[in-house]
Amino acid sequence: MSAGDERPFRHKVKIPRDLGEKIGSTEKIIRLIKVGLLSLRATSLEREITDLTKRIGDSEKKIAELPKEIDRFQQLLQDAVKDRKRLEKLLNEKR
Amino acid sequence: MQLRRSSGKSVSIPVSREIIQLTRELSISLDMEAVQNAIRLGTELLSQESELEHTLEKLEETKKRLASNFRRIASQALQLESRCVGARSQFAAVSRDNRVLAMHLCARSLKSRREEQLKEQLIQKYIMNYRNA
Numbered sequence A: 001m002s003a004g005d006e007r008p009f010r011h012k013v014k015i016p017r018d019l020g021e022k023i024g025s026t027e028k029i030i031r032l033i034k035v036g037l038l039s040l041r042a043t044s045l046e047r048e049i050t051d052l053t054k055r056i057g058d059s060e061k062k063i064a065e066l067p068k069e070i071d072r073f074q075q076l077l078q079d080a081v082k083d084r085k086r087l088e089k090l091l092n093e094k095r
Numbered sequence B: 001m002q003l004r005r006s007s008g009k010s011v012s013i014p015v016s017r018e019i020i021q022l023t024r025e026l027s028i029s030l031d032m033e034a035v036q037n038a039i040r041l042g043t044e045l046l047s048q049e050s051e052l053e054h055t056l057e058k059l060e061e062t063k064k065r066l067a068s069n070f071r072r073i074a075s076q077a078l079q080l081e082s083r084c085v086g087a088r089s090q091f092a093a094v095s096r097d098n099r100v101l102a103m104h105l106c107a108r109s110l111k112s113r114r115e116e117q118l119k120e121q122l123i124q125k126y127i128m129n130y131r132n133a
Helices: A017-023 A026-092 B017-026 B032-106 B113-128
Strands: A012-016 B010-014
Touching: A012 A017, A012 B032, A017 A026, A017 B010, A017 B032, A026 B010, A026 B017, A026 B032, A026 B113, B032 B113
Parallel strands: none
Antiparallel strands: A012 B010
8 A cells, every 4th residue: 555545535525505504414415425426326337237238239149140141251252262263264265 | 523614605525435436437526516416316315325335236246247248249249250251351352353354254255155155144243243242
């Protein structure tokens, strides 16, 4: 741990004076801020989870579809290679 | 700790490392408006604090598990995409060569009817109906 970590934590936030006085104590304000932020973090995590689930679904779809696409191109390639041999043979024919 | 009375319109209060950590995770800064919003939300949910902490823990676990699954699945998808691009490029390259050969063949007349038919088929395929892969 660095020397900086051992110093008292000095981050401060500002709140309207009337709101602070209404809540009463610093501890209660800190607790309210913490609970509010926990709620925001939960919402943010839910969004991240929805996004990840969608991205996993998209990738699974690709994994299911791409082998067929690879097979299709390999078949087309085989046919094209056969055609090249035919073309070369025809071009080499003596007139 | 009671709030110290202040002559200004706002008061400054020290916050915990946990709060700073949460703001980092949320990528927000705690300006006065953000603090007021957090306090408003906190007031609504204060009775559910421990539930919220438990939910958050579960959500973090779920996210971690999904992120790990996603990395694995995305890597598989990437490999397949790469193979697909490779197969497609090879096919495109051979097709382009065949198109050039078919153009040379246009000017040639061949001996047999069978060869002429084959020539026509290949010209049809690689010149008339040619499409890039």
